[in-house]
Amino acid sequence: MRQLELKQTYTVVSVSCSHCEQEQLVHVQAGTGTWSTAHQSVECVRCGQHFAVMLPDAIIGGSFLPPRVSAPQ
Numbered sequence: 555m556r557q558l559e560l561k562q563t564y565t566v567v568s569v570s571c572s573h574c575e576q577e578q579l580v581h582v583q584a585g586t587g588t589w590s591t592a593h594q595s596v597e598c599v600r601c602g603q604h605f606a607v608m609l610p611d612a613i614i615g616g617s618f619l620p621p622r623v624s625a626p627q
């Protein structure tokens with residue numbers, strides 16, 4: 555039985571939506587060194603609009619609500 559490569563190394567980064575200022579989390583690929591700092595687009599979990607964030611690593615997941623923040627109504 556072949557084991558799937560599920561091990562994903564990522565770093566959780568906190569970002570804020572430029573439209574509604576909702577704080578949220580994205581997962582970025584850790585330590586690849588292949589990605590130069592660039593604007594990347596994130597879809598807001600709250601208002602659904604895309605906003606640009608500047609991160610040195612590629613976003614591979616997200617966005618997610620921070621666990622300490624309750625979901626907006």
Ligand SMILES: [Zn+2]
Pocket residue numbers: 571572573574575576598599600601602603
């Ligand atoms: Zn938003």
